[in-house]
Amino acid sequence: MNWKTFLALLARDAHVARRNFIPLLLQTFLQPMMFVFIFGRVMVRSGYMPNAYKSLLLPGIMAISMIFTGVWAVAMPLIGEFQFTHEIEDRLLAPIENDWLAIEKVFFGAAQAVVAGLAVIPAAWLLLRPVELNLQSPLTFAGVTVLVAFLSACGGLALGCSISQTQIGLMFSMVLTPMIFFGCAYYPWSALANFPILQKVVLINPLVYASEGLRGTLVPQFPHLPVIAVLLALLVFDSLLLALGLRQFRRKAVT
Amino acid sequence: MLAGIRTHELRKVFTSPPPLAAGGGFGPRRKPKTDKNGSPGKGAPTREIVALNGLSLEVLPGEIFGLLGPNGAGKSTTVGILTTRVRPTNGQAWIGDYDVWAQQVEVKRLIGVVAQRPNLDFSLTAREILLFHGAYFGLDSRARAARASALLDRFKLTDRADQMVRGFSGGMMQRLSIARAMMHDPQVLFLDEPSAGLDPQTRLLLWEIIREYNQGGKTILLTTHNMEEADALCQRLAIIDHGQNIALGTPAELKASVPGGFLLRVRFSKHSTELIERLKTLGGVREVRLIEPEPGDDESSVDVYADRGGSLVSEIANLAAANGVELTDVHISEPSLENLFLHHTGRSLRD
Numbered sequence: 001m002n003w004k005t006f007l008a009l010l011a012r013d014a015h016v017a018r019r020n021f022i023p024l025l026l027q028t029f030l031q032p033m034m035f036v037f038i039f040g041r042v043m044v045r046s047g048y049m050p051n052a053y054k055s056l057l058l059p060g061i062m063a064i065s066m067i068f069t070g071v072w073a074v075a076m077p078l079i080g081e082f083q084f085t086h087e088i089e090d091r092l093l094a095p096i097e098n099d100w101l102a103i104e105k106v107f108f109g110a111a112q113a114v115v116a117g118l119a120v121i122p123a124a125w126l127l128l129r130p131v132e133l134n135l136q137s138p139l140t141f142a143g144v145t146v147l148v149a150f151l152s153a154c155g156g157l158a159l160g161c162s163i164s165q166t167q168i169g170l171m172f173s174m175v176l177t178p179m180i181f182f183g184c185a186y187y188p189w190s191a192l193a194n195f196p197i198l199q200k201v202v203l204i205n206p207l208v209y210a211s212e213g214l215r216g217t218l219v220p221q222f223p224h225l226p227v228i229a230v231l232l233a234l235l236v237f238d239s240l241l242l243a244l245g246l247r248q249f250r251r252k253a254v255t
Numbered sequence: 256m257l258a259g260i261r262t263h264e265l266r267k268v269f270t271s272p273p274p275l276a277a278g279g280g281f282g283p284r285r286k287p288k289t290d291k292n293g294s295p296g297k298g299a300p301t302r303e304i305v306a307l308n309g310l311s312l313e314v315l316p317g318e319i320f321g322l323l324g325p326n327g328a329g330k331s332t333t334v335g336i337l338t339t340r341v342r343p344t345n346g347q348a349w350i351g352d353y354d355v356w357a358q359q360v361e362v363k364r365l366i367g368v369v370a371q372r373p374n375l376d377f378s379l380t381a382r383e384i385l386l387f388h389g390a391y392f393g394l395d396s397r398a399r400a401a402r403a404s405a406l407l408d409r410f411k412l413t414d415r416a417d418q419m420v421r422g423f424s425g426g427m428m429q430r431l432s433i434a435r436a437m438m439h440d441p442q443v444l445f446l447d448e449p450s451a452g453l454d455p456q457t458r459l460l461l462w463e464i465i466r467e468y469n470q471g472g473k474t475i476l477l478t479t480h481n482m483e484e485a486d487a488l489c490q491r492l493a494i495i496d497h498g499q500n501i502a503l504g505t506p507a508e509l510k511a512s513v514p515g516g517f518l519l520r521v522r523f524s525k526h527s528t529e530l531i532e533r534l535k536t537l538g539g540v541r542e543v544r545l546i547e548p549e550p551g552d553d554e555s556s557v558d559v560y561a562d563r564g565g566s567l568v569s570e571i572a573n574l575a576a577a578n579g580v581e582l583t584d585v586h587i588s589e590p591s592l593e594n595l596f597l598h599h600t601g602r603s604l605r606d
Contacts, residue, residue: 002360008390015387016378086374090384090435093338094391095364255269255341 005096006104012091013108017073027072028116032065033123039186040128054128056222059214060185062120063148067183067207070113070152071159071176074105078160079168082252092253102157102249106242109153110146117145133218140227141217147234148210154238155206157245161252183207188215190223206237257316257472258351258365258442260337265346267307267332267498306332308498309346314476314491316351319469321489322478323592329498330478331371334447337476338368350443364392367436371447373428375420381431382407382416385438392439406434409464425452433461437468444468446477450484462488482592494596501599509595514541515562518594522584523575526555530578537570539563546601554583560598564589 017024040057043049081088091101125131135141163171182202184192189212192199202208213230215222307329314320322330335341337348339359348355350362376384382403389399407416410430420428429452436444446465450458465488469475479485485492486506494502494509502509510516523530526548534543539561546556561567564587572582588594 002393004393005391008387008393011390012376012379012387015383019378085377086370086372087376087378089340089370089374090376090388091391092340093363093366093368095360095393096391097360254339255335 001100002096005094006100009091009094009096009101009104010108013104017108017112028065028069029119029123031068032061032120033127036061036124036127040124052132052222055132055219056188056215057186058121058124058128058131058133059218060183060187060211061124062117062218063183063207063210063214064180064185065120066113066117066145066148067152067155067179067210068176069116070109070149071156073112074109074153074156075160075171076168078105078157078249078252079163079165082161083165098250098253099246101253102246106150106153106157106245109156110149113149113152114145117149132221134221135218136220137217140231141214143231144210144213144217144227144234147231147238148213150238151206151210151234151241154241154245158241158248161245161248179205179207184211188212188223189225206234206241209233209237257474259316259318259474260312260314260320260348260350260443260476262310262312262333262337262348263346265307265310265333265336265348266305266344267329267336267341268344269304269306270302306498307336307343307346310495310498310500312493312500312503314474316474317469317472319465319475319477319488319490321485321492322476322495323480323482323485323492323596324478324495325480325596328495330495331447332498333495334368334445334476334478338366338445339363365442366445367439367441367443368445369429369432369436369447369449371451373425373432375423375428375431375435377419377421380417380419381412381423384420384431384435388435388438394439402438402440406437410434411460426454426457429453430457430461433464441473443474443476446475448479449477450479450481458484485592492592494592494599496596496600502595506592509592513595513598514560515539516589516594517561517564517567518588518597519559519561519564519567519571520584520586520588521557521559521571521582523555523557524581524583525553527578527580530575530580531557533574533578534559534571537561537567537574539567555580558597560594 036057039049040054044051044054078088092098094101125133159171159175182205184202185207189199189202189208192202209225209230212225213227213234216224216227216230310329310333322333324330332341336343337350337355339355339362343356350365353361353365355362376387379387385403385406386399389402394402404413407413410433412427412431412434415423415427420431423431429449433446433449436446449465450461453461462484465475465477477488489506491503491505492509493500502512504512531543531545534540534557540559541562542560544558546558548555559567559571568585568587571585575582
């Protein structure tokens with residue numbers, strides 16, 4: 001492991017992200033903010049949704065923004081660079097083990113996901129206020145946030161090294177969309193009690209733990225999965241996706 | 256530290272289409288199904304392509320070495336293996352004292368690579384590409400800036416230095432790729448088809464830069480199918496075909512190894528064994544080869560290797576006439592690597 005090279009790789013990604021700041025911002029926030037506006041404001045103000053829904057919605061929106069940002073930040077460049085532009089070849093020849101390049105991508109994607117997640121809170125708060133946030137343990141919240149960020153970035157690595165450019169549309173419709181709708185982002189997991197089979201099946205969806213974990217730490221007044229179980233599940237998913245992502249990355253990096 | 260290149264019995268078998276250039280060719284890859292004995296099982300759609308078939312080479316430190324061969328000969332695969340981007344099926348390779356597969360990071364420190372296809376970082380400007388490349392190799396910021404400016408200047412890219420490379424022409428991208436490979440001052444420089452797509456003027460500039468770089472004691476391995484380039488630039492050459500080394504030496508030695516040096520490719524209106532035998536008796540003729548006719552071709556093609564060229568033509572025509580055969584076409588080539596390749600493989604480099 002070579003720190004100088006690792007930091008230079010991070011610096012390169014940061015430089016590119018700075019250059020693409022505005023499109024990145026729109027891509028990250030436009031959709032969640034519209035969702036917050038319609039469901040948290042329009043539907044609540046007009047009486048179709050109870051007032052409490054606003055507070056329930058916020059952690060879910062935060063989870064979705066983080067997952068989208070992390071997956072996008074890692075997967076999209078990898079898909080293009082491995083298959084089309086070959087831009088990554090120069091970095092594969094940098095004096096560092098190839099795995100560290102993949103890990104650098106994960107770190108950078110996770111950092112972007114944390115920024116996106118933390119930025120959603122004030123933005124949504126402005127649209128929804130008043131919201132009853134009830135942060136009891138900042139440390140646990142930080143732990144969940146970091147694990148969710150790595151979940152998104154590791155997922156991005158695994159997806160980005162597994163699918164081809166022509167399958168990007170499928171990635172959204174077959175992977176990300178079902179994940180979001182069955183990810184307990186817009187409703188607590190307990191709300192699925194009337195659908196016992198579905199309630200069990202959705203537990204394979206890592207977004208469930210992201211939403212429930214953030215709900216459990218930000219608005220614990222609502223029903224949520226035990227935070228300790230969430231932390232464990234996130235850890236397991238992070239490790240699995242990282243291992244899978246690294247395996248796929250090695251296959252792409254060396255013929 | 257001077258570093259050479261060595262390979263021992265390198266073999267690479269692709270089970271999917273081989274990469275177009277060093278390390279490329281990404282795509283979904285299916286492992287061939289194998290039965291208990293490890294041989295392909297029934298019904299498994301495997302298409303094995305042997306890209307390298309026991310290639311052993313030694314490039315001396317400080318040498319400009321050329322790999323010459325037609326498309327698909329295994330040149331890019333060799334470069335891919337030597338630059339850690341392709342895993343060899345069998346055999347070993349070393350850069351300096353480092354085993355390429357086992358000591359990848361040490362090897363990557365020693366080498367600079369220009370791939371056959373442009374692979375510039377499109378999210379950066381030309382100068383940033385060089386600066387970040389320098390940073391990956393641990394150059395401090397002052398050294399980076401100075402070296403980047405010098406290289407941009409040397410490669411005549413200064414006026415476009417702060418523009419994004421997306422809009423660059425092919426030739427500019429190629430120049431920048433080479434500048435990037437030189438940015439960390441590597442001991443061994445790999446250039447895969449460096450002058451493909453360059454105009455003649457830029458090609459000459461590139462040759463000059465390559466020679467200059469070599470004078471600093473650097474080892475350079477380049478692949479080409481351009482004879483002129485191999486002849487002008489390389490101190491030694493290996494001619495490879497079907498993944499094997501078929502000839503090795505200095506350009507002059509290799510050219511001298513072709514019988515006579517001159518090659519006359521002649522066509523006659525019909526085949527005559529007697530004529531072929533009599534051609535061999537002409538003064539200066541070293542070897543006569545009958546080329547297998549294409550189906551449906553009544554004419555007969557013959558390659559005559561000789562130590563003279565034009566003066567033989569009238570004698571061949573007379574001899575043909577005496578045998579009742581008409582001489583329909585003659586092409587004379589002077590001693591060249593193209594002839595050498597033809598002599599060894601029976602095929603033209605451009606085939």
